[in-house]
Amino acid sequence: MWIAGLVLIAAGVAAFFFMQHTKRELHAMIGTETFTIPELEDQRKISDDLGAKGSFRKSAEVVGAAHPPPSGARTSELSKTECVWYRYTVEREYEHTEYRDGKRHTRRRTEKLTDHQSNNGFAIIDEAGRTIGVDPGGERPDRPEQVVDRFEPHEGGRSSVELFGVRLPSFGGGNRTIGYKYKEWVVRPGQRLYVHGEVHDRKGPLIIGKPSEGGFFIISTRTEGELRKAHETKHKFLAAGSIAGVLIGLGLVVGQLVT
Structure with a gap:
């Protein structure tokens, strides 16, 4: 019983730290002003006039439509969708067999074979x-559109299988491949985006990306209002979970020690 108590205490502590992170992110959104692109250009011009060309830095929020870079829109790997950003995952589902106490035990398991996303920049118009x-810098946009979610059974006897143009190895031994699950998400040109980060001109044109000295960077298909509401709800659940986990866990540990 005391082990379950320790697990609950650990879960409560983890929930507390997640709650604090959620709170800081919420406060960052509340405390950061949303600027239009002309307003940011005017502030950059003032910086240039003061002799600080290339050193402009501004915490800001920007809202607009996703727009391809000068090189043009990208094409997602699996669905071949025109987009400015994409991510796809491939998972293998298989049966794992092992023998314990003279008995055969078979379980269905899943392993991730690949998780890839585009890292090229795009723009907001x-x-x-x-x-x-917009410089994603490896950040995954919040709530992108899912365009692929399908399962393809594995055809036995092949040394490898190619689905959606991706060649995957087969696996032998006691693991029987059942099939492959494909998922893909995209941000299409024209998708309305809310971006919270740091605007800079290190490369010449204005770019918004991860803050250079720490802070939050958010790219979302949701509005700021929707994000704030979601964070407030999440904060309440985490706060309740943190208190409940620690109190119940302590109760179990103390109860075990007393008995």
């Missing part, structure tokens, strides 16, 4: 056609 660059 406003109603007047003005743009600002």
Whole structure:
């Protein structure tokens, strides 16, 4: 019983730290102003006039439509969808067999074979056609559109299988491959985005990306209002879970020690 108590205490502590992170991210959104692209250009010009060309830094939020870079839109790997960003995963589902106590035990398991996303930059464009660059820097957009979610059974006897243009190895031994699960998400051109980060001009044009000295970086298909509401709800659940986990866990541990 005391082991379960320790597990609950650990879960409560973890929930507390997640709660604090959620709270800081919420406060960052509340405390950061949303700027139009012309406003940011004006502030950059003032910085240039003061002799700080290339050193402009500004914590900001920007809202607009996703727009391809000058090199053009990308094409996602699996569905061949025109987009500015994509991510896909491939998982293998298999039966794992092992023998214990003279008995055969077979379980269905899943392993991730690949998890890849594009890292090229794109842009946000406003109603007047003005743009600002977005440097994802490995960040995954919040709530992208899912365009692939399918399972393909494995055909036995092949040394490898090719699905959606991806060649995967086969696995022998006691693991029988059942099939492969494919998922893909994209951000299409024209998708409305909310971006919270740091605007800079290190490369010339204005770009918004990860803060250079720490802080939060958010790319989302949800509005700021929707994100704030979700964070507030998440904070409440984590706070309740943290308190409940620690109190119940301590109760179990103390109860075990007393008995």
